[in-house]
Amino acid sequence: MATITTTTMEKKPIKVSALCELCHSRKAVMKRPKNLQKLCKECFYHVFETEIHNTITSAKLFSPGDSVAIGASGGKDSTVLASILKTLNERYNYGLNLVLLSIDEGIKGYRDDSLATVKRNQKQYQMPLEIVSYKDLYDWTMDEIVSCAGIRSSCTYCGVLRRQALDRGAAKLGINHVVTGHNADDMAETVLMNILRGDVARLEKSCSIMTESVGSPVKRSKPFKYTYQKEIVLYAHYKKLDYFSTECSYAPEAFRGTARELLKSLEAIRPSCIMDIIYSGEHLSLAPKKKKTTVSYKNKKKLNAETEINSDGSVSLPKKQEFKDGNICEKCGYLSSNKICKACILLAGLEMNRPKVSIDNNTAIDGAAKLSKTLEQLSF
Numbered sequence: 001m002a003t004i005t006t007t008t009m010e011k012k013p014i015k016v017s018a019l020c021e022l023c024h025s026r027k028a029v030m031k032r033p034k035n036l037q038k039l040c041k042e043c044f045y046h047v048f049e050t051e052i053h054n055t056i057t058s059a060k061l062f063s064p065g066d067s068v069a070i071g072a073s074g075g076k077d078s079t080v081l082a083s084i085l086k087t088l089n090e091r092y093n094y095g096l097n098l099v100l101l102s103i104d105e106g107i108k109g110y111r112d113d114s115l116a117t118v119k120r121n122q123k124q125y126q127m128p129l130e131i132v133s134y135k136d137l138y139d140w141t142m143d144e145i146v147s148c149a150g151i152r153s154s155c156t157y158c159g160v161l162r163r164q165a166l167d168r169g170a171a172k173l174g175i176n177h178v179v180t181g182h183n184a185d186d187m188a189e190t191v192l193m194n195i196l197r198g199d200v201a202r203l204e205k206s207c208s209i210m211t212e213s214v215g216s217p218v219k220r221s222k223p224f225k226y227t228y229q230k231e232i233v234l235y236a237h238y239k240k241l242d243y244f245s246t247e248c249s250y251a252p253e254a255f256r257g258t259a260r261e262l263l264k265s266l267e268a269i270r271p272s273c274i275m276d277i278i279y280s281g282e283h284l285s286l287a288p289k290k291k292k293t294t295v296s297y298k299n300k301k302k303l304n305a306e307t308e309i310n311s312d313g314s315v316s317l318p319k320k321q322e323f324k325d326g327n328i329c330e331k332c333g334y335l336s337s338n339k340i341c342k343a344c345i346l347l348a349g350l351e352m353n354r355p356k357v358s359i360d361n362n363t364a365i366d367g368a369a370k371l372s373k374t375l376e377q378l379s380f
C-alpha cells in the first residue's frame with residue numbers, strides 16, 4: 001500500500017492499492033481526483049496530457065503557425081499550462097510560437113516574487129517573455145489603488161485592468177491569441193456564481209472555451225477548461241515544476257470564495273460534480289429574452305435621453321449613446337465597447353479620489369456583476 005496526499009488542502013492521505021488500473025504493471029501511487037482511478041505516475045501523465053490535447057483539438061483552438069501568448073502569473077495553473085503546451089506542441093507538431101506574457105500589477109511581496117518564477121520558467125521552457133506593468137499602462141500600481149480605494153474592491157479593479165493589460169500586451173507582441181490557466185474548478189465556480197446571483201447574461205458565456213469580441217483582435221481561450229485543479233497540482237508536484245504558490249496579498253473576491261467552498265464540499269461527496277456543473281452550464285438553454293419595456297423619464301434633460309429597462313433588470317444606455325465592440329475609448333484610445341472603456345472609468349474615479357461612487361451603489365449584487373450593472377447605468 002502506498003499513500004499520497006493530493007493537495008495541501010486535503011487532510012487525509014489517500015490509500016491506493018498496489019497496481020495501476022490502467023497499465024496493470026506498475027505500482028499505483030495515487031487516486032485520480034477526477035474519477036478516483038488508481039494510477040501510476042506514468043499513466044497519470046499520459047491521461048492528463050492526452051485529455052488536454054483532446055480538448056485543444058476538438059475545440060480547434062490552434063492552427064499551425066499561430067503565435068500564442070500564455071498568460072503567465074508564475075502560479076501553478078499557468079506554469080503547468082506553459083509546460084504542457086510546450087510538451088504537446090513538440091509531441092503533436094502543433095506548429096505554435098509560444099510566448100510568455102506576464103502582467104505586473106505592482107503588488108509588493110507577491111507579484112515581484114511570482115515574476116521571478118516566470119523569469120526562471122522563461123529559461124526552463126525556452127520561451128520569450130514579455131512583462132507589461134499597470135504602472136506603465138495606467139500610471140497606478142495595485143498597491144497604490146488599494147491604498148486609495150481600499151481592499152474590498154481590489155479584485156474588481158485588478159480584474160478589469162488585467163483583462164485590458166493582457167490584450168494590450170498581446171497586441172504589442174503582434175499576437176491575437178491569449179491562453180490562460182483557468183481550470184475546470186474556476187469554470188464550475190463561475191457557473192455557480194452566475195446561477196446564484198441570477199446573472200443570466202454572464203451565465204450564457206461562462207462555459208465558452210474561447211471568447212472573442214467583435215472588432216477586438218485578441219481572442220482568449222482556456223485549454224484547462226476540463227482539467228481539475230487537484231490534478232494540475234499533482235502534475236506540477238510529480239513533474240517538480242517550478243511555480244509560485246503564495247496567494248495574492250489582497251482579499252479574494254468574497255462571493256467567489258463562497259462558491260469555491262460550496263464546490264469543494266460538493267466535490268468531496270461526488271468528484272464528478274465539477275464536470276457535471278460545467279456540462280449543465282454548457283447545455284442550459286435560456287428562455288428567449290422578453291421584449292424590452294421602454295421607460296421615458298420626465299427629467300430628460302438630466303438623463304439626457306430614454307433609458308431602457310431590460311427583462312433581466314439591467315439598464316441599457318440610450319440608443320444614440322450605444323457603442324459597439326471594436327470602437328475606440330475616447331480617453332485611452334484602446335478598443336472598447338463603450339465610449340469610455342471600463343478601465344478608464346475606474347481610473348477616472350481613482351483620480352478624483354472617489355472610487356466607491358462608481359462601484360458601491362448597488363448592494364443587491366456583488367463583484368464583477370455589480371460593476372457591470374453600474375457601468376451600464378452610467379451616462380456619458
Ligand SMILES: Nc1ncnc2c1ncn2[C@@H]1O[C@H](COP(=O)(O)OP(=O)(O)OP(=O)(O)O)[C@@H](O)[C@H]1O
Binds near residue numbers: 073075105
Ligand atoms: N499577472 C498575470 N500575468 C499574466 N497572466 C495572468 C496574471 N494573473 C492571472 N493570469 C492568467 O489568468 C489565469 C487565472 O488567474 P487567477 O488569478 O485566477 O489565478 P490562479 O487560478 O491562481 O492561476 P495561476 O495558478 O496560474 O496563478 C492564470 O492562470 C493566468 O493564465
